[in-house]
Amino acid sequence: xxxxxxxxxxxxxxxxxxxxxxxxxxxxxxxxxxxxxxxxxxxxxxxxxxxxxxxxxxxxxxxxxxxxxxxxxxxxxxxxxxxxxxxxxxxxxxxxxxxxxxxxxxxxxxxxxxxxxxxxxxxxxxxxxxxxxxxxxxxxxxxxxxxxxxxxxxxxxxxxxxxxxxxxxxxxxxxxxxxxxxxxxxxxxxxxxxxxxxxxxxxxxxxxxxxxxxxxxxxxxxxxxxxxxxxxxxxxxxxxxxxxxxxxxxxxxxxxxx
Amino acid sequence: xxxxxxxxxxxxxxxxxxxxxxxxxxxxxxxxxxxxxxxxxxxxxxxxxxxxxxxxxxxxxxxxxxxxxxxxxxxxxxxxxxxxxxxxxxxxxxxxxxxxxxxxxxxxxxxxxxxxxxxxxxxxxxxxxxxxxxxxxxxxxxxxxxxxxxxxxxxxxxxxxxxxxxxxxxxxxxxxxxxxxxxxxxxxxxxxxxxxxxxxxxx
Numbered sequence: 133x134x135x136x137x138x139x140x141x142x143x144x145x146x147x148x149x150x151x152x153x154x155x156x157x158x159x160x161x162x163x164x165x166x167x168x169x170x171x172x173x174x175x176x177x178x179x180x181x182x183x184x185x186x187x188x189x190x191x192x193x194x195x196x197x198x199x200x201x202x203x204x205x206x207x208x209x210x211x212x213x214x215x216x217x218x219x220x221x222x223x224x225x226x227x228x229x230x231x232x233x234x235x236x237x238x239x240x241x242x243x244x245x246x247x248x249x250x251x252x253x254x255x256x257x258x259x260x261x262x263x264x265x266x267x268x269x270x271x272x273x274x275x276x277x278x279x280x281x282x283x284x285x286x287x288x289x290x291x292x293x294x295x296x297x298x299x300x301x302x303x304x305x306x307x308x309x310x311x312x313x314x315x316x317x318x319x320x321x322x323x324x325x326x327x328x329x330x331x332x333x334x335x336x337x338x339x340x341x342x343x344x345x346x347x348x349x350x351x352x353x354x355x356x357x358x359x360x361x362x363x364x365x366x367x368x369x370x371x372x373x374x375x376x377x378x379x380x381x382x383x384x385x386x387x388x389x390x
Numbered sequence: 391x392x393x394x395x396x397x398x399x400x401x402x403x404x405x406x407x408x409x410x411x412x413x414x415x416x417x418x419x420x421x422x423x424x425x426x427x428x429x430x431x432x433x434x435x436x437x438x439x440x441x442x443x444x445x446x447x448x449x450x451x452x453x454x455x456x457x458x459x460x461x462x463x464x465x466x467x468x469x470x471x472x473x474x475x476x477x478x479x480x481x482x483x484x485x486x487x488x489x490x491x492x493x494x495x496x497x498x499x500x501x502x503x504x505x506x507x508x509x510x511x512x513x514x515x516x517x518x519x520x521x522x523x524x525x526x527x528x529x530x531x532x533x534x535x536x537x538x539x540x541x542x543x544x545x546x547x548x549x550x551x552x553x554x555x556x557x558x559x560x561x562x563x564x565x566x567x568x569x570x571x572x573x574x575x576x577x578x579x580x581x582x583x584x585x586x587x588x589x590x591x592x593x
Contacts (some may be wrong), residue, residue, distance in 0.1 A: 256508075256536045352510075
């Protein structure tokens, strides 16, 4: 059967992996490649490389970083996010080793590009990331560059050509980086009914993952900073998730192949 | 003993980097090229691919590789199609209208229908007792596709289950197609790639 996924997230700013708090404060962690290599070794189901300053600076995807990550020879599927402006960017990102892409700014600036990206890469390769937070039991979608928010309603969603994306990542931006703080109401408040959901932001505890992954609409939970505090963090979370249809914890055994 | 060589078809579409790294990690010599001579000199030709069928076939035609790949397959050179590369082996695809494929394995590529997409890790079940894939029976591998290669049962070598079983591995002689991404399926994928290369080249 198709498994639900635990996705490891590496947030990159100014070329460095950072520990992020609400996408407002940052502490440097080191080279992104090192963290990505750890996630690969620990058996993450997918790895999301999220370069958060590329769209703000209009600088396009971080190709030099992708080149370095590509040279690692990852055996785990890689999702790249950051600075993708159009189909040509997306195709180049995939040619350099990413398997899927996640877009955010393009939803605000040029949603018409979703179709051309999808026609090049296939709809299955395209994820929409929507930073959200709950206020008065309503879900608000945030443009992280302008800091404007709109009430996420059917009317707003109808303006987006979401038929060209396969999954939606809902990021609880105001709780991101704060352990155990993900707002568990988010999936229920989201008016999207036909798109599988990925959840991110403040998901640190196995009980939270279990609660969210038990929902039919949620296909993946994502973890960022919290994976960096201990060795084999992915396996340790998975070991506490019995009964949830996750792929079993994996352990590196490459040496026996050669 | 010299290391076996993998010729990865470069037709401007897809994820050559990942595929090349995976075969390198298994200690094979790899060339990513669109040069027919170099591909013909390889022990195994690998046809990767990400994206849509019409654009991929168009790219193969532009590089003059369609007839070349047909000839190599007819001549018995081992060939592995990965993901979209598997779908290119079919007679035709209905993605964005009907497009002729390489016609190396009978069948038609059609939409997954109500399921829309097959994304993530799923277990494969080996059918027709294919010896090269049997060690991978029950393993979880990574999928990322929205179309499926409906090959006749005699050519199916493995299936995965959504609501219904769907063919995710096909084989006709030395030509093998895999709908999933063994290069991104961690240990399970690398075991499978090694078994395929060694099995297809042992004759």
